[in-house]
Structures are given as structure tokens and as C-alpha cells.
Amino acid sequence: MSQPVVYGDPISTFVRSVRLTLEEKGVPHVLEPVGLIKGEHKEAAHLARNPWGKMPAFEHAGETFYESSAIMHFIDEAFDGPPLMPSTPGERARVNQVMGIVESYGYPASITNIFIPRVLVPSLGGQTDEAQVAAAKPQAELFLKEIDRLLGSASFFGGDSVSLADLHVLPVLTYLSATPEGEALLAARPNLTAWMQRMNARASVQAVMPAA
Numbered sequence: 001m002s003q004p005v006v007y008g009d010p011i012s013t014f015v016r017s018v019r020l021t022l023e024e025k026g027v028p029h030v031l032e033p034v035g036l037i038k039g040e041h042k043e044a045a046h047l048a049r050n051p052w053g054k055m056p057a058f059e060h061a062g063e064t065f066y067e068s069s070a071i072m073h074f075i076d077e078a079f080d081g082p083p084l085m086p087s088t089p090g091e092r093a094r095v096n097q098v099m100g101i102v103e104s105y106g107y108p109a110s111i112t113n114i115f116i117p118r119v120l121v122p123s124l125g126g127q128t129d130e131a132q133v134a135a136a137k138p139q140a141e142l143f144l145k146e147i148d149r150l151l152g153s154a155s156f157f158g159g160d161s162v163s164l165a166d167l168h169v170l171p172v173l174t175y176l177s178a179t180p181e182g183e184a185l186l187a188a189r190p191n192l193t194a195w196m197q198r199m200n201a202r203a204s205v206q207a208v209m210p211a212a
């Protein structure tokens with residue numbers, strides 16, 4: 001059977017989460033590049049895959065999906081390899097809760113309103129909107145406080161082994177920690193910092209996010 005295809009840019013957090021999921025399951029895949037900076041996700045070819053003009057999109061054996069959490073659950077259920085969801089309803093709800101937090105609160109605060117204006121915009125010759133960054137800091141702080149609480153003293157968000165929640169959080173925290181704001185917020189969270197180090201040592205992370 002042909003390999004699953006991920007459409008997107010390797011720098012995108014949600015593309016990274018989907019690719020990390022495939023790597024953790026041991027599933028070889030094809031990355032079909034869609035340039036984020038070039039705006040290729042707003043062109044007709046990609047809009048046909050995802051009408052919202054977002055990445056990733058995903059294709060396997062004639063089925064196509066978008067929305068990273070749906071894709072990640074599909075991969076976990078459709079392929080052999082270690083399960084990436086815990087076994088009890090409570091633990092599963094916790095993993096889904098963390099994934100929802102990433103999508104609804106963590107990503108907008110950390111990426112849209114801190115990483116992009118602080119790092120990406122200047123790298124492209126623009127100027128940081130300081131008011132945008134300052135306004136996002138309390139939300140980023142709450143994001144870290146809450147996921148720190150949910151992680152607690154566990155090794156991973158789903159318990160003893162890596163879960164989809166870990167794979168959704170990591171790419172966002174990696175970019176946030178590359179900003180002075182994120183670095184300061186993370187310095188106050190030793191459990192989360194240790195979790196990041198554990199994650200960064202994984203072969204999947206080194207394959208998908210080699211600079212992490």
C-alpha cells in the first residue's frame with residue numbers, strides 16, 4: 001500500500017504534530033511541501049484539500065482529512081505500532097483536553113501572538129508589534145501554568161508513555177521557548193522543562209524537528 005501523504009510545511013507546528021505521530025507509530029510517510037511563507041496554503045491546489053486554507057492536510061488509501069487532532073487520532077487507530085492514547089476513559093479525556101487547550105488557547109497565544117511577531121516577522125524584515133506580544137503574555141502564562149498542572153509529576157500527559165497530547169504540545173512549546181517571553185515563562189516551570197528534554201531525546205522528534 002502507498003505511504004500516507006502529509007501536505008504542509010515542515011516548519012508548521014500542526015504539520016509537525018502529525019508527522020511526529022507517524023514517526024511514533026513507525027509509519028513511513030511522504031511530505032508534500034506547501035510553502036507557508038510563500039502563502040501556498042491559500043492557493044487553489046491546497047484550498048481543494050482544506051477550504052480553510054490551513055495546514056496540514058492528509059491523505060491515505062483514498063481517504064483525505066484535515067484538522068491535526070482528527071488526523072492524529074486516525075493515524076493512531078489505523079496503523080499498528082505503540083498506542084498513542086491511554087486505556088482509561090479519564091486518561092483519554094485528559095489527553096483530548098490537552099489537545100483542545102493547545103488548539104484553542106496555546107497556539108493562538110504562543111505562536112500567532114508571540115512567536116510570529118517576535119521571531120518570524122523580524123526575520124522577514126518586519127517589525128514586532130509589541131502591543132500584540134504584551135497582550136498575549138497572560139494567555140501564554142496561563143497556558144503553561146495549566147499544562148504544567150495537567151502534567152503534574154507524570155512522565156507524559158497521558159501517563160507513563162507518550163501520547164497524542166505530548167505530540168501536540170511539543171511543537172508549540174518549542175517555538176514559544178525560542179522567544180525571550182517564552183524562555184522566561186518556561187524557566188519558572190521545571191517539570192515542563194524536564195518534559196521537553198525527555199521529548200527532545202526521542203527519535204521521532206529528532207527526525208521531524210532536527211533543530212529542537
Ligand SMILES: N[C@@H](CCC(=O)N[C@@H](CS)C(=O)NCC(=O)O)C(=O)O
Pocket residue numbers: 012013014015041053054055056066067068069103
Ligand atoms: N485547527 C487546525 C489549525 C491548523 C493551523 O492553524 N495551521 C497553521 C500552521 S501551524 C496554518 O495553516 N496557518 C496559516 C494561516 O493561518 O494562514 C489544525 O489543527 O489542523
